[in-house]
Amino acid sequence: MLLFLARRIGVMLVTALCLTFVVFYLTNLPAKLETLAKTQAGSRISDAEVATWLARNGYNQPMLMRYGEWLGVVPGWTAETADGGITGRCYQMAGHADPQTVAVRCGLLQGYWGNSTRFRAPVSDVIAARLGATGWLMLWVLIVMVPMALAVGVLAGMREGSRMDRSLSTFAIASTATPEYVSGVVFIALLASSAVGLSPLLVSWGVIDGPVLFQGNARSAIEKITFWNFALPVMTIALYGMGYIARITRASMTEVMTQQYIRTARLKGVSFGTIVLRHALRNALIAPFTVIMLQIPWLLNGVVIVEVLFSYPGFGWTLFEAAANNDIELLLAASVVAVLVVLITQLISDIGYVWLNPRIRVA
Amino acid sequence: MEPLSWAGIFTRLFVQLWPIWAALIVLFAVSILYRRRLGLYGKLFDSVVGMIGFAIVMFWVFVALFADMVITHDPLAQFSGMRNAAPGSPLRNAEDHYAYFLLGGDALARDVFSRMVMGAREVLRIAPFAAMISFMIGISLGLPAGYVGGRLDTSLTFVANLVLAFPVILLFFLLVAPEIQNTAIPRVMAGILFLVPVLFFTVLLNARFFTQPMKRNLYVGAVLVIGLWAYSGLAFNLDPLGLWGMSPNLLNVFVAVVFVNAPTVFRIVRGITLDIKTRDYVAAAQTRGEGPWYIMLWEILPNARGPLIVDFCLRIGYTTILLGTLGFFGLGVAPESPDWGSTINQGRRLLTVYPHAALAPALALMSLVLGLNLLADGLREESLKD
Numbered sequence: 001m002l003l004f005l006a007r008r009i010g011v012m013l014v015t016a017l018c019l020t021f022v023v024f025y026l027t028n029l030p031a032k033l034e035t036l037a038k039t040q041a042g043s044r045i046s047d048a049e050v051a052t053w054l055a056r057n058g059y060n061q062p063m064l065m066r067y068g069e070w071l072g073v074v075p076g077w078t079a080e081t082a083d084g085g086i087t088g089r090c091y092q093m094a095g096h097a098d099p100q101t102v103a104v105r106c107g108l109l110q111g112y113w114g115n116s117t118r119f120r121a122p123v124s125d126v127i128a129a130r131l132g133a134t135g136w137l138m139l140w141v142l143i144v145m146v147p148m149a150l151a152v153g154v155l156a157g158m159r160e161g162s163r164m165d166r167s168l169s170t171f172a173i174a175s176t177a178t179p180e181y182v183s184g185v186v187f188i189a190l191l192a193s194s195a196v197g198l199s200p201l202l203v204s205w206g207v208i209d210g211p212v213l214f215q216g217n218a219r220s221a222i223e224k225i226t227f228w229n230f231a232l233p234v235m236t237i238a239l240y241g242m243g244y245i246a247r248i249t250r251a252s253m254t255e256v257m258t259q260q261y262i263r264t265a266r267l268k269g270v271s272f273g274t275i276v277l278r279h280a281l282r283n284a285l286i287a288p289f290t291v292i293m294l295q296i297p298w299l300l301n302g303v304v305i306v307e308v309l310f311s312y313p314g315f316g317w318t319l320f321e322a323a324a325n326n327d328i329e330l331l332l333a334a335s336v337v338a339v340l341v342v343l344i345t346q347l348i349s350d351i352g353y354v355w356l357n358p359r360i361r362v363a
Numbered sequence: 364m365e366p367l368s369w370a371g372i373f374t375r376l377f378v379q380l381w382p383i384w385a386a387l388i389v390l391f392a393v394s395i396l397y398r399r400r401l402g403l404y405g406k407l408f409d410s411v412v413g414m415i416g417f418a419i420v421m422f423w424v425f426v427a428l429f430a431d432m433v434i435t436h437d438p439l440a441q442f443s444g445m446r447n448a449a450p451g452s453p454l455r456n457a458e459d460h461y462a463y464f465l466l467g468g469d470a471l472a473r474d475v476f477s478r479m480v481m482g483a484r485e486v487l488r489i490a491p492f493a494a495m496i497s498f499m500i501g502i503s504l505g506l507p508a509g510y511v512g513g514r515l516d517t518s519l520t521f522v523a524n525l526v527l528a529f530p531v532i533l534l535f536f537l538l539v540a541p542e543i544q545n546t547a548i549p550r551v552m553a554g555i556l557f558l559v560p561v562l563f564f565t566v567l568l569n570a571r572f573f574t575q576p577m578k579r580n581l582y583v584g585a586v587l588v589i590g591l592w593a594y595s596g597l598a599f600n601l602d603p604l605g606l607w608g609m610s611p612n613l614l615n616v617f618v619a620v621v622f623v624n625a626p627t628v629f630r631i632v633r634g635i636t637l638d639i640k641t642r643d644y645v646a647a648a649q650t651r652g653e654g655p656w657y658i659m660l661w662e663i664l665p666n667a668r669g670p671l672i673v674d675f676c677l678r679i680g681y682t683t684i685l686l687g688t689l690g691f692f693g694l695g696v697a698p699e700s701p702d703w704g705s706t707i708n709q710g711r712r713l714l715t716v717y718p719h720a721a722l723a724p725a726l727a728l729m730s731l732v733l734g735l736n737l738l739a740d741g742l743r744e745e746s747l748k749d
Contacts, residue, residue, distance in 0.1 A: 011521075015528055022529075023537065031542035170412070173740060177733035179684045181691045181707055182725040189718035196718055216715050301532045305691065309711060316532075320692070323536035331536075338530045346528065 001354075008350060012343045023335040024067050027328050033059050035326045039117065058089055070332070072107025108336065114329030118321055123333045126318065131337065133222055134303060134314035137233060140225075141299065145238035146245070146292060153249020153288065158276050160254045169250065175243035180305040184236040188309075192216030192232060218312035233310045237302040241295050245288055252287040256280045286356045293349035297342040364462065367451030372465055376476075379465070382432050383425040390421060403672070406745040413741015419734025423727075426480055427487040434477035435461035438701045445472040447717040469706075469720040470713055478701040479723045485702035486731070489613070490682040493620045497682075498675060499560045500621070501628025506659040508629070509636025520633070523626035531623055535688065538619045539695040549615045553598040556621050561590035570657040616695040620685050624678060631674055635667040642666075669746040673739045680735035687728050703728045 037053045038045065045053070054060050058069075058077040068074030069089055076089030090106040093114070106112040113123040156168035190197040194211040202208045215229040256262065257280055265275050304316035311317070315334065322331040367375065377384075398405035407413040426433060436442070444455045448468035454460055466476040504523075508516045543549065564586045572579035596607025597614075609617065639645065640663060648658045690696050690704015703724035710721025 015521075015525055018525055019529060023533075026537040026543070026548075029542060029546060031545055035542065169740075170737075173736045174733055177680065177736045178729050179687060179732075181687060181704070182729045185707060185711060185714060185718070185721045185725045188714050189722050193715040193718055195716050212715075297528075297530055300530045301688070304532045305688065308692075319533070319536070323540075335533055335537075338533055339528065342528050342530060 004354070005351070008347055012347055016339060016343055019339045020071070020332075020336055021067055023332060023339070024070060025063060027331050027335075028059075028063065028066065032326055032328065036117070036328060039326065057092075068107075069105075070107050072105050072109035072112070074107075075104045076106050113333045116322070116327055116330040118325045118327040118330060123330050126330060127315070127333055127337060130313065130315045130318040133312065134307070134316060136221075136225060137230075137237070137303065137307070137312065137314055138296075138299065140230060140234045141237045141241070144234055145242050148238070149242040149245035150249055150285070150288060152242070152246040154253055154276070154281065154284065156246070157250035157253025157284070158257060158272075158280070160257065165250075169247070172243040172246040172250070175239050176247070177243075178240060180236050180240050180302045181309065183239050184232070184306060184309045187214075187232045187236060188216045216310070218310040221312060233306045233312060236306050236309075237299060240302055241299055245291055245295060248291045249284065249288045253280065253284040256284045259283075286353070289356060290349045290353045293345045293352065296345045297338075300338060300341065364453035366449065366453060367463055367465075369451070372451045372463075375463065376465055379435060379476075380426075380433060382429040383422060386425045386429070387418065387421060391418070403742070403746060406748075407738075407741055410741040410744050412737050413745060416734045416737025416739070416741055419730055420738055423483050423731045423734070424487060427484040430480050430484045434474075434480050435463075435465060436474040436477045438473065438477040438481040439699055440474075441472045442468070442474075443472065445474075446470065447713065447720070448472075450475075450719055466723050467717075467719040469710060470717075471709075475720050475723050478706055479703070479727050481701040482703045482706060482724055483727065483731075485700065486683055486686060486728075489617060489620070489686060490679050493617055494624065494675060494678045494682050496556065496560060496617075497621050497624035497628050497678065498671070499563045500556060500625040501630075501632050502664065502671075503559050503563045503566075504625075505629040505632025506636055506663065507655075509633040510640055510655065510659050510663065516633070519629070523629045526622065526626045527630075531685070532688070534623060535619055535685075535692070535694055538622070539615050539689060544611045544615050549611070549618050550599060552618045552622065553614055556618060556625075557594050557598045561586070561594055564590060566656050567660050570654060570660050610697070612695050612697055616686070616689055619689075619695070620682055623685065624682060628674070628678070631670065632667070635670060636663055639663045639666055673743045673746070676735050676739035676742065680732040680739075683728060683732050683735070 033054055034050055037050045037059075041049065041053045051060075056079075058079070059066070061069075061077060065074060069076050076093075078086060078088030078091070081087050088102075090102045090104065090112075093106045093112045094102045103110060111124070113127070115121070116123050116126050119126050152168050152172060156165045156172070159165060191199065191214045192212050193199060193216070199208070199212040202213055203211065213228070214232050216232070218229050218233050220226075221229045221233075262275060262279060265279050266272075270279075300316065303314065304320055306312070307314045307317035308320050315337070318330065319334045319338070321327070322334055394401065394405070395408050398408045407417060442454060442460075442464075445452065445464055445468035447470060448464050450465065450467040452464050452467060454462055454464060464474050464476070466474075466479065469475055469478070504519055508519045537543075538548075565583055568582040568586060569579060572582060592602065592604075593607045596602025596605075597609055600608055602608055636659070644666075645658060645662055648662050653662075686702065687704035687707070690700075690702050690706070691708045693705060693708055696702060696705045706724040707721045707728075710718075710724070714721055
């Protein structure tokens, strides 16, 4: 088991290195650096001025070298300024020019994440604050999605081919066919519009005070999460992710229900409810567990879409803003976080699968 | 003129879509009549779910085919006074135009219905094609990985996992950007990705017919001529006749979507191959002295078709969702493009006041994907029966 863990973590680190290099390469293409120079030093500067700006800020070194600096394994570049002082990557990060106190290496590993050009703040602060906001969103999504998906899957799978199975399976298929940007639009039109849908009806009956039932904009949830401003974003993400988990649960449940020990229990006269809850459920939930863990990276997709649609300033919204505004440092940091989330959930899923299923032995 | 009531709108929509109803009726009548002779396709008509899914999918296919007959207005034309018009609004001074905006107008006073219909054409032009290329790449790499195993398998699986560990949305943000389009990256990737189908068909036919050199030369030669011709046009825009070609926008989107899909197909094919290669008929072919490519392509692949066809349907649906996502973020689409994703994106700004402009493409996209998923479900059920 230890060897298995060590190997998995080793592969994970290699993967993380490869992926961060790809991200670094794609965000630091010459064209993007040129855009950066123009946004920082004025949009009308000439090509020669762009080149000097890039050189002055250490962007003219080889790509691999800069990747090493950014990661923090290669000493940061230094240069002399026009007035005889010293400057460099680490000096800019530290914000002063005292050669005694400034670190030699200053990259990701040392905790220097750079500055965001879009939000004009240190990237680490931006990311930390936004991740917190998205954490709440994810928490509620999981609280809503997992029990609902498992319930749908178990209810559909316990009697294969029954009418309940048919209708719940169709529901699961429909939910996987509704991406977030469709369900979000439908939800807003139905529940959060003052002109059409349910809200004008409820207003005319005098049931609700405000103009709309649910808020179509979740920005207020940053201060205080309420049912009315958070239900729609949470439901939008949960609905799309749910169908897949429900289908895996159903498949796993139908397989378990045909096993010999279930038949034995039935012949002993155990009631159907007890069979499902005591005998079948535990074995049927192994497969969904790994799927739920693997679903978390997929939720990231939904998080970006929903946060943009409902303008909820979380991690996904930040990622979108960074990409749209060519905010290189922020985009890099956000990508690192996203890639780490994916890899760690994969690791947990692998370990959990081995741990839950005693039939799998790893050397 | 009075605006139409909802009943009036639906009646007019029904009439406007007549070529599609006619085509659907003909297709279903013929298929049901001859379903016993049509193999898996015919069996689809034994399952209600599969039939519903097939009907929805074919509805959109016919909409895309007959889009020119169905649209009521030019999808790019703007009409004065029709900005954000409600569904069923009459057109002001409509002499030689259709008299109503059946599903209303959008924020730029264009007809929502016509744009939705044209959007079907945009989506169905890319999605099945992209899914097909992804499948060929997944098959060409997954078969050897599963069959040969060893170091080849380890390295290919590592690369596939690498791509799969990339959050899709991040990949889109990085890969589908105007700056990237000006670099060589999409061209190089397209150069690699589009070469695979040509190689696939060459190896496929060569493995089957290399004992009959005459036939082999004919088939492989034809594949190489047509394949390389299309390849030069699609990947490098160098087609001497100008028949094949892709705008840089479209190529970028296409490459990104294929790149995201191919590793998943690779994993599926590899898994099935690992299972099938232990069967007796594979051992028999090995004993006969057949080459590895013949065994992979003509013994293993045909026996893996069931799950692959099902996954193909799901993958077209997933590709449609991905294209919608790209459009939603305004990535890689031409301005004014009527594709569903970007129409939703444009409509969402006024969503709470005028939802119809975003709602129509949203429901269209959902129904197409739902149809494909139902079709896949029906196919799975029927292919498991025997």
